[in-house]
Amino acid sequence: MRKKLVAGNWKMHGNLQENDALLSALVTGISVLGNNASYAVCVPYPYFPSVQSKLQGTNIEWGAQNVSQHEKGAFTGEVSASMLNDFNCTYAIVGHSERRMLYGESNQVVAEKYVAAQKAGLVPILCVGETLEQRDSDTTEQVIDEQLKAVLTLAGVNSLANAVIAYEPVWAIGTGKTATPQQAQDIHRFIRQGIAAQSAEIAAELTILYGGSVKANNAAELFAMPDIDGGLIGGASLVADDFIAICKAVRS
Numbered sequence: 318m319r320k321k322l323v324a325g326n327w328k329m330h331g332n333l334q335e336n337d338a339l340l341s342a343l344v345t346g347i348s349v350l351g352n353n354a355s356y357a358v359c360v361p362y363p364y365f366p367s368v369q370s371k372l373q374g375t376n377i378e379w380g381a382q383n384v385s386q387h388e389k390g391a392f393t394g395e396v397s398a399s400m401l402n403d404f405n406c407t408y409a410i411v412g413h414s415e416r417r418m419l420y421g422e423s424n425q426v427v428a429e430k431y432v433a434a435q436k437a438g439l440v441p442i443l444c445v446g447e448t449l450e451q452r453d454s455d456t457t458e459q460v461i462d463e464q465l466k467a468v469l470t471l472a473g474v475n476s477l478a479n480a481v482i483a484y485e486p487v488w489a490i491g492t493g494k495t496a497t498p499q500q501a502q503d504i505h506r507f508i509r510q511g512i513a514a515q516s517a518e519i520a521a522e523l524t525i526l527y528g529g530s531v532k533a534n535n536a537a538e539l540f541a542m543p544d545i546d547g548g549l550i551g552g553a554s555l556v557a558d559d560f561i562a563i564c565k566a567v568r569s
């Protein structure tokens with residue numbers, strides 16, 4: 318059975334004091350959920366030491382929101398995958414639409430980041446998704462195909478045995494406009510079928526998350542769809558009760 322996962326993406330939010338309160342509440346609320354699903358928070362880099370000390374030994378994993386494609390060198394401001402390993406990160410988000418759009422990350426660069434993360438033993442959470450303009454012009458599948466193709470060409474289909482894909486339609490991120498469960502399911506199935514054309518086994522085991530305005534009141538209906546294996550949660554991951562409710566929804 319493929320793994321279910323709810324991962325929070327804190328983006329550039331938080332401070333030591335707020336994080337401490339949020340993590341304490343999450344540890345309490347999520348510890349009782351057991352190990353049927355996995356739970357994680359992807360936090361800003363400076364907070365890894367405190368997040369690690371709060372979460373180690375709990376059933377909540379942690380990860381980064383980005384990683385350099387380079388192993389080391391003169392790359393001012395960048396953080397390598399092996400540095401993330403120093404703080405026992407499990408995951409690294411790669412190719413979030415905010416990185417693609419605001420920092421010009423191409424499909425090729427995202428694929429290189431995916432490879433760098435895996436090389437260091439991290440599980441990349443590879444984000445794909447279309448803009449509203451692309452959806453309106455009926456190019457959603459083509460856009461996602463190209464995003465996936467860059468990774469499959471560089472890393473091969475078997476690499477997906479140690480990766481997670483997150484479908485995040487750009488028009489649903491931070492807008493309060495969630496994709497309907499059927500809209501999300503259609504794209505999740507499209508992604509899984511595309512992978513299955515190369516390897517049925519890998520496709521069957523691949524965890525595909527939905528992200529984009531997932532809230533406590535819509536998570537269950539999204540997670541009930543056959544190809545949706547959990548969520549990548551932005552705004553609602555900053556509110557303990559909401560994130561815990563979303564984590565609960567993934568098991569039922």
Ligand code: 13P
Nearest residue numbers: 326490491529530551552
């Ligand atoms: P929101 O849940 O705030 O829409 O953000 C989704 C997202 O970008 C997660 O990576």
